[in-house]
Amino acid sequence: MNADVQLSLKAEDAAIGPVRAMIAVFARDVRVAFRQRQDLLNPLLFFTMVVTLFPLGVSPEVAFLKQSGAGILWVAALLSVLLSLDHLFRHDFDDGTLEQLMLQPQPLFLLVLAKTMAHWMLTGLPLVLLTPVLGLMLHLDGNSVATLCLTLLIGTPVLSLVGAIGAALTLGLRSAGVLLSLLIIPLYIPVLIFGTGTVAAAAEGSPVAGYLALMGAFLFLALTLAPFAAAAALRISLSNS
Amino acid sequence: MWQFFHKLGSPKWFYGIATRFMPWLLASGLLLLVAGIVWGLAFAPKDYLQGNSYRIIFIHVPAAFLAQSIYIMMAFSAVVTLVWRMKLADVFVKAVAPVGLVFTFLSLFTGAVWGKPTWGTWWVWDARLTSMLILLFLYGGVIALDRAINDEKSAARAVAVLVLVGVVNIPIIKYSVDWWNTLHQPATFKLTEKPSMAVEMWVPLVLAILGLYLLFGWLACLRMKTEILIREQRTRWVRDLVLAGGK
Numbered sequence: 001m002n003a004d005v006q007l008s009l010k011a012e013d014a015a016i017g018p019v020r021a022m023i024a025v026f027a028r029d030v031r032v033a034f035r036q037r038q039d040l041l042n043p044l045l046f047f048t049m050v051v052t053l054f055p056l057g058v059s060p061e062v063a064f065l066k067q068s069g070a071g072i073l074w075v076a077a078l079l080s081v082l083l084s085l086d087h088l089f090r091h092d093f094d095d096g097t098l099e100q101l102m103l104q105p106q107p108l109f110l111l112v113l114a115k116t117m118a119h120w121m122l123t124g125l126p127l128v129l130l131t132p133v134l135g136l137m138l139h140l141d142g143n144s145v146a147t148l149c150l151t152l153l154i155g156t157p158v159l160s161l162v163g164a165i166g167a168a169l170t171l172g173l174r175s176a177g178v179l180l181s182l183l184i185i186p187l188y189i190p191v192l193i194f195g196t197g198t199v200a201a202a203a204e205g206s207p208v209a210g211y212l213a214l215m216g217a218f219l220f221l222a223l224t225l226a227p228f229a230a231a232a233a234l235r236i237s238l239s240n241s
Numbered sequence: 242m243w244q245f246f247h248k249l250g251s252p253k254w255f256y257g258i259a260t261r262f263m264p265w266l267l268a269s270g271l272l273l274l275v276a277g278i279v280w281g282l283a284f285a286p287k288d289y290l291q292g293n294s295y296r297i298i299f300i301h302v303p304a305a306f307l308a309q310s311i312y313i314m315m316a317f318s319a320v321v322t323l324v325w326r327m328k329l330a331d332v333f334v335k336a337v338a339p340v341g342l343v344f345t346f347l348s349l350f351t352g353a354v355w356g357k358p359t360w361g362t363w364w365v366w367d368a369r370l371t372s373m374l375i376l377l378f379l380y381g382g383v384i385a386l387d388r389a390i391n392d393e394k395s396a397a398r399a400v401a402v403l404v405l406v407g408v409v410n411i412p413i414i415k416y417s418v419d420w421w422n423t424l425h426q427p428a429t430f431k432l433t434e435k436p437s438m439a440v441e442m443w444v445p446l447v448l449a450i451l452g453l454y455l456l457f458g459w460l461a462c463l464r465m466k467t468e469i470l471i472r473e474q475r476t477r478w479v480r481d482l483v484l485a486g487g488k
Contacts, residue, residue: 165406169399173389182385183403186378187410190417197421218413229406232323236398 021106022114029118032091039087043080043123044130050076051134062139069138070148070199077127077152078159078188084123085163085184086177088115089234093171099238109231116164116227117157124156147202151195154215158191161226168233191218250327252469253478259462266459274303274452281445288442297355299446303453305348308376311341311457315383316408319401329465331397332472334404335387336464340457342380349373368419375414379407393472 033040054072055065065072092098101111128149135145166184170176198211281299288295315337321330352370353363364370386403390396473479 162406165402169386169403170389175389179385179389182378183382186375186382186414187406189375190410190413193417193421225409229402233399233402236395236402239395 016106018106018110021104022110025101025111025114026118029115030122033118033122040122040126043084044126046083047076047080047127047130048134050079051138055138065138066140069135069140070144070203071196072138073131073134073148074152074155074192074195077124077131077156078192080127081123081156081159081163082181082184082188084119085160085167085180088119088160088164088167089171090167090176093238098234102235102238107231108234109227112164112168112231112234113223113227116160116230119164120157120160124152124160127156128152141203144199144203147208148199150212151198151215154212154219155191155195158215158218158222159188161222161230162187162191164230165226165233168230168237171234171237191215194218250325250329252328252332252473253476255329256466256469259466263459263462266455266462270452270455270457270459272452273448274456277445277447277449277452281442281449285442285445291359294355294358297351299449301348301351301355302446303450304344304351305373306450307453307457308341308345308348308373311337311344312376312379312404312408312411315341315404319404319408322397322401323405328472331393331401332465332468333461334383334400335397336468337457337461338380338383338387338400340460340464342377342384345373345377345380349377368421371421372415372418375418376411379411383407 051072054068058064058068089098092101102108104111131149131152132145135148140148163180163184166180166187169183170180173179194211194215198208198215201211202208278299282296285296287293315334318330318333321327322334349370352373356365357363383400383403387396387400390399470479
């Protein structure tokens with residue numbers, strides 16, 4: 001870790017409010033990420049490559065791609081987020097930053113939430129931005145692409161938040177990567193079902209407000225509960241090492 | 242009350258109690274299960290639609306019941322682990338997770354065997370089948386995480402967090418899978434809805450379910466006792482036990 005990217009929280013700052021602490025953690029994570037730009041690109045490359053495999057491996061026919069495009073993009077986005085989760089706490093764990101975070105007077109779950117939001121902004125959001133291009137390559141029509149982007153916009157933060165629990169639980173373990181996927185994929189299923197369901201409904205011309213409302217409910221449920229679980233898991237993993 | 246609660250946390254006390262109860266659990270469980278299965282397989286009337294193939298429910302339904310309720314029991318234990326740090330609760334979760342996995346697999350397997358003659362296919366992406374499959378994955382995750390962490394206290398607490406996250410998700414997964422299924426493929430097949438069964442059919446079924454629960458109790462005690470012996474192998478009471486020849 002670069003020495004100048006220190007946490008701007010110091011012991012004498014015990015009085016600073018939780019919101020300022022969250023902003024500090026968020027800003028630091030973004031700054032660290034931009035100094036290792038390759039890490040930012042990797043999930044996007046992976047996303048594009050996984051999407052490329054489907055026309056090559058299954059069928060390049062327009063009819064197939066039109067029908068399965070939304071599902072392909074959702075699965076690829078899910079896998080890319082999964083792949084990037086390992087980085088969420090790993091570097092901070094290795095260099096001891098995480099222990100410093102834990103010693104802060106501010107509640108740990110808020111700092112975890114800030115880190116997770118930074119993770120989403122650096123992986124989930126770029127995936128959403130890349131989706132229209134890949135959607136066009138899979139022959140999705142404009143309406144489907146718009147709905148797909150909207151569902152990914154609501155759904156990818158859920159992936160980051162739920163994934164944070166898994167990343168925290170597997171921190172410091174030998175086979176963390178595979179284990180993380182095993183723990184987290186079952187929990188991702190509802191988001192995937194509703195994400196692709198929304199696009200299918202939009203393609204049929206039926207109303208999607210109900211689906212979007214449910215996805216929003218997932219997002220708020222994850223926002224309120226996941227940081228607590230992830231913070232608890234982090235404490236366990238750190239007491240372990 | 243509190244003294245009882247305190248005692249419940251003591252592995253040595255549990256070991257003694259379990260040793261005393263196990264023969265009863267085994268005997269009554271075997272009796273009920275064998276009675277239920279023999280009655281169900283040999284004497285219960287044929288189903289007028291499915292013929293004899295329906296008889297697999299006398300194994301399938303008890304296994305599916307246990308598969309689901311073991312996860313719920315694990316979730317209660319997980320709360321106890323996290324709140325009171327009670328040793329026996331971790332021992333329970335660790336001991337029964339593989340049992341839950343096996344029952345989930347058994348219910349999927351017997352379901353497939355039943356599905357072949359009835360539906361004409363081993364597997365359909367029916368909502369219930371899919372959510373059982375996901376339950377299988379959840380059990381797998383719990384076991385994998387437990388095996389991956391060496392320190393047994395951290396493993397117990399990490400597993401407890403995972404089990405609780407899973408239990409919050411189970412209803413969400415269940416409802417979303419139900420919705421997904423009705424969405425994509427309007428019920429080509431449906432698991433026969435709980436029919437108003439004939440008494441001659443459901444009495445043996447209830448017997449088999451109760452019997453399997455009791456046998457699960459026995460198996461849980463056995464596995465917990467083994468786990469306790471491994472964890473407490475350096476204590477005096479285990480050494481005395483071993484020197485006394487396990488009596």
